[in-house]
Amino acid sequence: MPSPVSADRPAAQPPGRGSVEALITQTRRLKGDVDAVRRDTPSEGSDPEERWQRALYDLALHQLDDLDAHLAQLRDGPDVAPATPAGPVGTPAARPVPTAGPGVSLLSRVGSADWNLLTDEASWSGELYQILGLDPASPALTLDELPALVLDEDRPELTAMVTDCLVDGKPIDGEFRVVRPDGSVRAVHMMGEPVLGADGGTASMWAVLRDVSELRRCRRTVRETRDSLQHQRRQEQTEHRIAAELQEAVLPPWRGSLRLPHQGPRTLDLSARRLPAATTTPLGGDWYDALELADGETLLSVGDLTGHGVAVASGMAMLLGAVRGMALAGTGPGELLGMLNQLLDATVEPALGSAVCCRYRPETHTLVWAQAGHPAPLLFRDGTGRVLKAPDGVLLGATSGAVYGQAVEALQPGDLLLLHTDGLVPGHSPTPALERLLALAPRFAAARTAQDCVRTVVEEFGGGGREDDACVLVARVTA
Template sequence: MNERIQDGPIGDPVAALATVASAMGRFGVAEDERAGFLATVARALRDHRPGDRLTLSVTGGSLSATVGNGAAPASTATVAAYGETASDGRGDGAGLLDLVIGQHEALGRQGQELEQTGQGVVALHAELAETTERLRHASDLQRRLLSAERRAHAVAEASRARLAFLAHTGAILAESLEHERLLWRLHASVVPRYASRMTVWLVREPGLLDPYPPAAEAERPRPLVEKAFSSGRAQHATRVPGDEEVAPGVDTTIDDQQILAVPLISRGTTLGVLAVEPPADSFTAEDVAVFGELARLTAAATDNALRYEHERDVAELLQRAMLTDLPSSGRLRFTARYLPAEAGLNVGGDWYDAFERPDGDMVAAVGDVTGHGLQAAALMGQLRTTLRAFAIDADGPGEVLTRMHRLLSHLQPDDLATAVLAQVSGDGLLRWANAGHMPPLLRAPDGTVTVLEGHDFLLGMPLEGARLQEFGIRPEPGSIVLFYTDGLIERRGVPLGEGIDKLARAFARADGELDVIADSVLTDMLRDSAREDDTCLLMFRTATP
């Protein structure tokens, strides 16, 4: 379809625009194109120059409007199908009015849509604000939970460190039975990490406290230390106010000179006071509790050490008092050595004895009582006295040890002992009996060493009516007999036979007088020894022709 609808000068732009609107309605321009088409033509009409013309035409299904000299259309719009029109016969102005009304309705709809969109945006904004607030609360909660977790972790780590400290210190206190040594090790583990200063005050005399570590000059304990000792309650001086109830059972005061004094109580007796000063800040309630437990451990360990040292000193005095003076005249020449242990429980039950019988026979013996300490030393003394009583008129070493065995089994059935007893008659005959002891060694004048085999059960074993055997030999004049206890030859992880062989070689190498030989043997044998047991050695040389 090709049709020219309008072609004439522009008189009234509004009338011209109404003509365009009427044409759009007539030829059925699509609703969604009308506004744009009309706006384009309106701008062209607004800017027209005198003499310009408005041309409307339909060509190939499109409505064209040209404003000007006809060079190019101002706008085009799609029209209805060829031969069809949409005109309702209401004139040029009706189309324009319809368009205005349609635009108004469209604007109304757009306004409603914009209003609905605005309401949606407001609702979305409110929802976003609510979500943001929830996120902020969640973030605050997460921060609080994280902070609480860190505090709990720090508390757990601090508790773990305190428990590890107590476990380590408890192990240190259990390692020694010398009170000065354990207190020195305790001081090294506490200062300066857990306390800037630590002093252990121990009772030396009734009512008097001595410090450890010892002070360079005479020092009196602080009043709170004396109060802790006299009251039996821990005393805590701190500069932090409000800590009067820092821990149960602790008397707390405010003082710039901070100190914690805890009494050392064991078996109901106050041994002294553990006094510590904080390394930096004041002690916390947890610190006070830890030092309270440390004081309990220290009291128990110190009490055990002091009791052991007292028993050891008494046993050592008793043991040395019972070590006999060796015969200085007669056919035999004697020498002896006794060395107490340097590690572990120092006093054992090792003993030796030598004497002359009324008939002129010489008796020599070495023994060892099971156990250590005062009880072992006392039993050792009883056996030594019993041996002398029985050996005065017994027929020989076998009878003496048999009678000692029966006496020990009857009077002290829980105790055991070893002993080797020799009797040398005037004609040079050496008889011996061995109750579970180390075998004696015999060195001939040419240096050959022989092990005197032959031994029996231990004294005190539950063997009713048993008798010990007796053995005999006639050594060459000038021979040396060596008795000894297990402390001379026993080593951890080394078979006993190897120790005896080593002793035999050392005995064979030694040269000189009897005392020189004894010292040489001790030096060789104890060079690699930890000295965990007593060592006893008895030698005698038979008469030379």
């Protein structure tokens, strides 16, 4: 505590014992509450946000521990050290220094010192010796000797603080790092004031030094985990933007004609839409496609590559390019899916995918299609809908040498074909999901265009709650 003759103000009166006891009780209750929440937070893991939260709890507990110890010291008062002879006239006697009370180990983090400028003597508490790692039997260091313990880069800061205190009467409030004899480095926070003599000059300086190494470590952990979390969020935002741009580049536009314009009479009215997830989950590998082939047939496909992020979007682009290339070469749907399966099986990164591939022949109004572990297309006719019977087909990439069957469906003018990915209806089993889709049959029958039908699907399934992306493609037979 400062001397009654410290530079600018009289000594403050100590608070009552009862009020300090109440503060201690409140502090310990708060410590218990914080620790209870802290125990529910994982201490290890790859999630930066969880690590950041844990670091904040650790920092809060550390500061509350210190507060509890300091309040206990304030309540119990300092133990009086052996009396020391008074200095010259005008020089205050060395003040008592606090020592660690029984059962309060945190008090060893705080020590005190007095430096008498008239006699060049120094008086340290036992705790300060512990903080600096020095032998209590050795003499206390003078102000001129103290910088020898301080790191080279921190010495100018300590010198400036002491000079400002002794020359200009400014209070000391700053930090520096000391190197203990065992080589360990400790961060020390120093607060102090000059003590004036009878002639108004500085006679001595007192200071309280606190070991804040653990506090700084906790704060550094909080800062590093916060920076890691911010970096991860920026990375996720960048990956989301790249994946979105990649999808936009490879998927056909969902307004109007999806791919190449027909050279002859328009036989299919086409429209499609991608429905993004309602959560912050990175973009997935869903796709849709419609492509007019050289023989006048039309390729329709939807699919989904498992996973999220840029790598999955890139894999989706690779699969979609392979689908288009093989379809233009005349490969049938079943054989095409078999080749896609070989492609995924040969990639360095294992992946699974599902897909539906269809070829529509306008001359005969027939649909030849195959599926690989994917929801079958829905056929709507005369105000009712049904699920097409699916041929055999396992997930892409699930097994080597898989063979995919084909099915043929006869269509009529006015029929509506709906293809979709399995993320369209979240949180439902397949049966209720299909029932909701098939229940749209009357609204599809009343719609004028395929785009109106897609808009109906979006109105029904485009709300919140979907945890994954989804695609829907509608093809109406017009002639």
